[in-house]
Amino acid sequence: MNVARFSRIGFILAAAGSAVGLGNIWKFPYMTGESGGGAFVLIYLLTITFIGLSLFIAEVIMGKASRNDAVSTFEELAPRNKGLWKYAGFMIFTGMLILSFYLIVIGWILKYVFLSFTTLPSSGDAAGALFGGMISSDAFTQFAFFNLAFFITIWIVTRGIKKGIERVNLILMPILILILVALFFYAMSLDGFGKALEFLFLPNWDKIDATIILKAVGHAFFTLSLGMGTIMTYAASLPKEANIAKASASVAILDTAIALIAGVVIFSFMFNAGQNPAGGPGLVFISLPTVFASFGSLGNIFAISFFVALAFAGITSAVSIIEPTVLYMTSRFKYSRFKALLILGTITYILGVMALFSNVKDYASYLTFGGKGFFDILDFTSSSILLPLGGIIISIFVGFVMQKERVYSLLKESMSKNVFNLWYYCVKYLTPVAILIVMINKIFY
Numbered sequence: 001m002n003v004a005r006f007s008r009i010g011f012i013l014a015a016a017g018s019a020v021g022l023g024n025i026w027k028f029p030y031m032t033g034e035s036g037g038g039a040f041v042l043i044y045l046l047t048i049t050f051i052g053l054s055l056f057i058a059e060v061i062m063g064k065a066s067r068n069d070a071v072s073t074f075e076e077l078a079p080r081n082k083g084l085w086k087y088a089g090f091m092i093f094t095g096m097l098i099l100s101f102y103l104i105v106i107g108w109i110l111k112y113v114f115l116s117f118t119t120l121p122s123s124g125d126a127a128g129a130l131f132g133g134m135i136s137s138d139a140f141t142q143f144a145f146f147n148l149a150f151f152i153t154i155w156i157v158t159r160g161i162k163k164g165i166e167r168v169n170l171i172l173m174p175i176l177i178l179i180l181v182a183l184f185f186y187a188m189s190l191d192g193f194g195k196a197l198e199f200l201f202l203p204n205w206d207k208i209d210a211t212i213i214l215k216a217v218g219h220a221f222f223t224l225s226l227g228m229g230t231i232m233t234y235a236a237s238l239p240k241e242a243n244i245a246k247a248s249a250s251v252a253i254l255d256t257a258i259a260l261i262a263g264v265v266i267f268s269f270m271f272n273a274g275q276n277p278a279g280g281p282g283l284v285f286i287s288l289p290t291v292f293a294s295f296g297s298l299g300n301i302f303a304i305s306f307f308v309a310l311a312f313a314g315i316t317s318a319v320s321i322i323e324p325t326v327l328y329m330t331s332r333f334k335y336s337r338f339k340a341l342l343i344l345g346t347i348t349y350i351l352g353v354m355a356l357f358s359n360v361k362d363y364a365s366y367l368t369f370g371g372k373g374f375f376d377i378l379d380f381t382s383s384s385i386l387l388p389l390g391g392i393i394i395s396i397f398v399g400f401v402m403q404k405e406r407v408y409s410l411l412k413e414s415m416s417k418n419v420f421n422l423w424y425y426c427v428k429y430l431t432p433v434a435i436l437i438v439m440i441n442k443i444f445y
C-alpha cells in the first residue's frame, strides 16, 4: 500500500495537531484544578516522559515499518498468528466512539466563539445558567453547532492526507500556538501570574493520592492520542528521512508545552479574579468567561482568541480520530475516501446525536442506560477502557511479539543502544503494568 507521505514538518505538525486537542486546553487545566495543582502536574510530566513517549515511539515504528492501515500493520508485522493479530487493529474503531462526543464539545466551543462577540456573562451564576441551559435544554443550538463541527471535520478528511490534513495543520497549528503565546505574554502582566506558576509547579505532596496518580497516567496517553492507531496511521505517512526519536520527542514536548501554557494562562486569569481553580469540566465555559467579562471589550478579544484556539485544537484532533478508519477502508476495501466517510460519518453522526440528546433533559430518560447517560457511556468506554486496552496491546506487540532485532533495526538510526534499552524496558514492562493498574482502578473504584 503506497500511502501519501507528509513533509517532515507536516508530520510533526499533524501529529502535534492530533495530540494537542481538547485534552490540553480544556481537560488538562480542569483536571489540574481539581487535583490541587503541582503534584498532579509533576506526575503527569513523569508519565508523559516514561510511558507516553515510549508508547508513542512504539506506534510510530509500527506505522513506519508497514506503511499501511493499522489492521494491516498488525497483520504484516506479526511473525506468527497474523490472522489473529489483525483484529488488534480494530482498536481504530474506538475513534468513532470518541469522535461522536468530541464533536459535541467542539460544537459548544464554536457556539462560544460566537458568544464571545456579545456581552459575556459577568457573574458565575449567569455563566453557569448559560452553559447549563445550553446543555440541558437548548438541543437546537447544540445540534446546529454539532453539525458545523461534523461537516468541517469530514470535509477536511475527505480531502486526504496532503491536501486536507497536512494543509489544515500547517495553517491552524501555528495560529493556535501564536494565540496561546500572545495570551501567555498578557498573562505575565497580571497579578495572578505568580500564583498560577506556584499552583502549577510547586508540588504540594499532601495532595497526592492513588486517584491523582491514576488520573495523571490515564490523561498522559489520551493527550498524546495513543491506544487507537492514530499515531500509527499518521506514521504510515512518515517521510523517509525522518528521525523517529526526535520527531516523537518534538511532538511530546510541544503537546506538553501547550498544556502547560494553557494552564498558566487560564490560572493567571482565574487567580487574578480571585476564582477557585477547582471548577471542573465547566472551568473554561463557566468560570473563564466571567473573568474575561471583567476586562470589558478587551475581554471579548481574549475570549474570541481563546475559543478560536480551542476550536482549532479540537478540529485538528477530530480529523486524526477518524483518519485511521478511513485509511483502513480505502486501503483494504479500495473504497474512495468519500464512500468511506459516508459510512463512517453516518455511524458517528448517529452516535453523536444520541449522545447530544442524552444530555437534554426532555430526552435524557430514553438515552440513559444503567444510570449513565449515553454521552458519559461513550466517554467512559473509550477513554477508560478501550484506549488503555489499545495501549496495552501495542506495548505487548512491540515488546513481546515483534522480534527485538527487528524493533532495534527500526530505531537504531535515531537512538543509541543505551537509550534503546531504556525505551525497550519501558515499552515491554513499565507501560503495560502501569496501564493495567490504571484501568483496574478506573473500572472498579
Ligand code: PHE
Binding pocket: 018, 019, 020, 021, 022, 023, 024, 098, 222, 223, 224, 225, 226, 228, 230, 317, 318, 320, 321
Ligand atoms: N489527543 C487528543 C486531545 O488531547 C485526543 C485524541 C485521543 C486524539 C485519541 C486522537 C486519538 O484532545
